[in-house]
Amino acid sequence: MSDSVEAQDDSYAAARLRLLNEEARSGPPRRAALAALTDRWLAGLAADAAEATGTGGWALLAVGGYGRGELSPRSDLDLVLLHDSEKSVGALADRLWYPVWDLGLALDHSVRTPDEARKTAADDLKVQLGLLDARHLAGDQALSSGLRTAVLADWRNQAPKRLPALLELCQERAERQGELSYLLEPDLKEARGGLRDATALRAVAASWLADAPREGLEEARTRLLDARDALHLVTGRATDRLALQEQDQVAAALGLLDADTLLRQIYEAARRISYASDVTWREVGRVLRARESRPRRRLLGRSRSTPAGSTPERVPLAEGVVEQEGEAVLALAAKPERDPVLPLRAAAAAAQAGLPLSLHAVRRLAAAARPLPEPWPAEAREQLVTLLGAGESTVQVWEALEAEGLITRLLPDWERVRCRPQRNAVHRFTVDRHLVETAVQAAGLTRRVGRPDLLLTAALLHDIGKGWPGDHSEAGEVIARDVATRIGFNSADADTLALLVRHHLLLIDTATRRDLDDPETVRAVAGVVRDTSTLELLAALTEADALATGPAAWSTWRASLLAELVERVAGALDTGALPEAAERDSTAEEERLAIEAARTHGPVLALHAHAEPDGEGEALDEALGVELLLAVPDRPALLAQAAGVLALHRLGVRAADLRAVDPIGEGPVALLSWRVSAEYGALPEAARLRADLARAFEGTLDIEARLAEREAAYPRRRGVTPPPPRVTVAPGHTSQTATVLEVRAHDAPGLLHRIGLALTATGVTVRSARISTLGANAVDAFYVVGKDGKVLPPARAAEVARQVEAALR
Known part of the structure; x- marks a missing residue:
């Protein structure tokens, strides 16, 4: 290596170190500056190498994240050395790659002709995605431009085949990595809602078939990139996983209050990307289905019911709400500015039909709908209960309302639990998503209770106090009574909801931690629940809460203990007589063993x-x-x-x-x-x-x-103390x-x-x-x-x- 090259390397290394240590410059400006610094260094290396080897007909391209000009402190340098195949470029490549390795930088590189690059992209979707962000660094500009133009044309021509493959890739990754917005130790890049999904949305936009909703999307991506930058600097490693033991340091590096604030911001960003992905992929599916149906219509002749230029069929779902092309949309005559119940009616209708609520409908409702009077009219409360009782389809509709700020407008107390992490490995979800999931589980238990509306509302509110200091059940009791009154429940129902929220842990704690043969156990529970109708509500809420929490919170054993406690308390409430202390009779087997x-x-x-039977015998x-x-x-x-x-x-x-x-x-x-x-x-x-x-x-x-x-x-693995x-x-x-x-x-x-x-x-x-x-x-x-x-x-x-x-x- 020549003295000139060594001097370039030393100068680059020193400048890079200074840049990474500049506290005043971070985020997008630092990433752009680091990319520009690296551009100049690599361009100089390439020019010197080409002159030394006498190589012509080549171009150096940055691809992937580096191609987008987004270099995190420990990011790989993704490079493609392109050549016209007239001469070997092996010597040029060696003079390029070795200085990068010598500085200890991670390098992902390839050497290809334009035809080889296009063929590899056609065979490997990940390569094609990287080339979509290709950017010229050095050499023959025409060679770079030609490849970029060809790759974009190939992508658009092959979109009907490539986009479904990209969706499958995203779904497989989500299945493997989980949802970023609910993980205590998330992978900022690979998890659903992470940087990979943001890149996939750019690829969809490049196909010209669909585009993601832009509002807040770039800010969300920037927030994840900023967190990754801080993570790289804190750990000194090229990692995308935000481990528990590093979260306080990363939060401090970003100027945030604590690790919970960091996670909450990351969760909000991930939800924005996830929601944009859901909307975008639905649109891709609609466009591709429309394309597939055109040849069939030409072959069979246009149906009389859908003449040329007609609007797609609209099926009524509720007043002001119709189904169109697989989504719930607002009817043409709907007037959200005059109908304050319309947001809840549209949401309930969509959830009951198992349909997503269209992006256009949600945004129109958010922009035009009048606030509900307090207390709410009966229809509004009934529509909320209908939405909560729809089961699994509630989740996607709720997320659509939340993405546009409608949930916190309807329920202001929701803001404190929104995206709030739960630092408990038993919980699968953030506080707000856990509340929605509890309502989903409660929807399957409504046939067990006399007041399903109270069960579903209690499920939605049972942890609402976690946004406040102190005992969340005590804080939740106050909030639940206030919310119940505001949404139109009478005072007796508000009292019941407050009791359910205050004591939502009573039954499971008692069943698993108290002696059920002790009459004082039954006496204490009976004194709290007061009557059998409240007991049945509390039992159903307990089960829904546990099922929504995660596998560790519910089992057949726990269910049997809960059922035994509920049966004993119900018997005491029905007869008005509490059991006396008595020795439990031994079973025949126990007597035999004792003798x-x-x-x-x-x-x-x-x-x-x-x-228990598992369908194929006993297990x-x-x-x-x-x-x-x-x-x-x-x-x-x-x-x-x-x-x-x-x-x-x-x-x-x-x-x-x-x-x-x-x-x-x-x-x-x-x-x-x-x-x-x-x-x-x-x-x-x-x-x-x-x-x-x-x-x-x-x-x-x-x-x-x-x-x-x-x-x-x-020996046990070392972990968090x-x-x-x-x-x-x-x-x-x-x-x-x-x-x-x-x-x-x-x-x-x-x-x-x-x-x-x-x-x-x-x-x-x-x-x-x-x-x-x-x-x-x-x-x-x-x-x-x-x-x-x-x-x-x-x-x-x-x-x-x-x-x-x-x-x-």
Whole structure:
């Protein structure tokens, strides 16, 4: 390499470093400046290389993002060296590529003739997309212009075939990467609504068949590019994935308040791109269908019902709303400026028909519709409920209204939850989308309740308080009552909606964390819900909320617990009599196991897989898991020892019930009823499990050492540090027969064993337990009594909680 080339490289490297470190210049100006700087450097390299090798008939082109003049700090340099095939350009290429590599820059390069470039583009859609943004850097301008003109002509001629292929590529990528606007660690480029989709919209526009709605689209793309620039500078890597541990730094680099503000802005940008994509691809489909039908019409003759120049058929859907070419549009006679209910009526009609609401209709409604009077007229409220009750088709209509600002105009409180992230791995969606998804799920449950309108409205509002500080249920109660009054519900219905929002977690929390055999559990729930109609609404809302949250929030096991609680509360409300505390009768199998354990003085167990029909026979129901019944002569540390053995056999505990019986009058036998799940889907052998339990109770099995060995053999991946465990004492009215300790901790193998050891060390006795796992979090409740078998005094209970928490830390 000559001294001149080395000097150019050094000068470019220094100038590039200065540019990337300039805090005053960022965003589009920095990307453009970096592209221009790189242009000059590469043009100089190419000119020197051509002179040194005596090469003619060549051109250097930038393609892809570099072709668009958008260079992020760690972006690849996408280059094509074009030549006319008269002479080899290998030597020229070497003199171009090696300096780029020497500076440590990522390079995506190719060397082709114009015909080779066109043929490769015809065979590879991604290559063709890159060439659509081709830009001349150096060499023969005519060679570059000729290729660009030919590639654009090919793209437009082949659009009927290439655009469906591009749509399929976008859909496959979305399926693989997910939706950017709902991911906690999104890929800014590949996820749906990301930079790839923005590029696809440019390609559609270049075909001349359709164009994307432009409003806000360039700003959205710029926001994602700015975030990627900051991510590159923060990490020093060419990455597009915005990991959790980098979000605060990226937010700071962009001058934003915090990571949540960053995610919210990114989500808003992604939604704009996703919505533009939906509208654009619908238009592409309409145009292509119209093209396909023309030859058929010419062949068969034009139908009498569609004469030349006629308007496409319009089918009435509702007053002022018609269907036209697969979309819901406004009727010709519709007057949005005189009909304030029209936006909701059009949305409800579109959703009920399973149609998208046309872009033109939404924009006309946003521009012309009058605000609704307060309280809303009955029709407006009914149309909102109809929209919410349409099921899956509600989502696309709601998103269309939201994209044009109609939702926040109808429901101003929506602004605080719009695009708000939920930093909880259990949740699949942002707060606002979760609310809509809950309404979608509730739509399938409306036949279970007497007031579907209250169920659907509560589903839409149950997390509305998450936009405010403090307990979101308490804040939501206030907002729900205000919204209910504003949209025209009477005071009694507003009270019911406020109650549903305030207590939307009551049933699932109680069912999974409280002893359902304790009459105080039923008493507490019955006192809140007041009557059976409210109970049925709350039960349906609970199920819809869990289904919309994600797979970890709902299972057959959770459903069975909820159903049992609802049945008991309903019985108490119907009769007006609450159950008295009583020992639960043992089943025949439990009695048999208890008698055998008393006689043999050792552990006796039974292991059952819960199976449900799957259409092709019986299959293990992972949601229900496995039932393990264990009978063993009562002893200290029983819970810890049994849980430790289960952990060694890779069985996770989902629920546990402990009772003491005396089947033959020779001393108490502990009956443990567990619901467990196999970590790898295979059940352990009952004989091996029993043998290890016997060794543990005899003191010959070192559970702690075995668990430590397993932990060492399978080290956990390094990740985000979880919050510390927390142990609290539930309010005194939770149970009259035991003190309830709630343990919240990061789930891990052997966690229940460690909790059991900690409880044993405090000298309390565990009477029963409710074990619940949500994602990576364990939320467990333990009913404990003192040595006298009674509820712990408050001071003693608080001390036990502190000791257990300290042991878990």
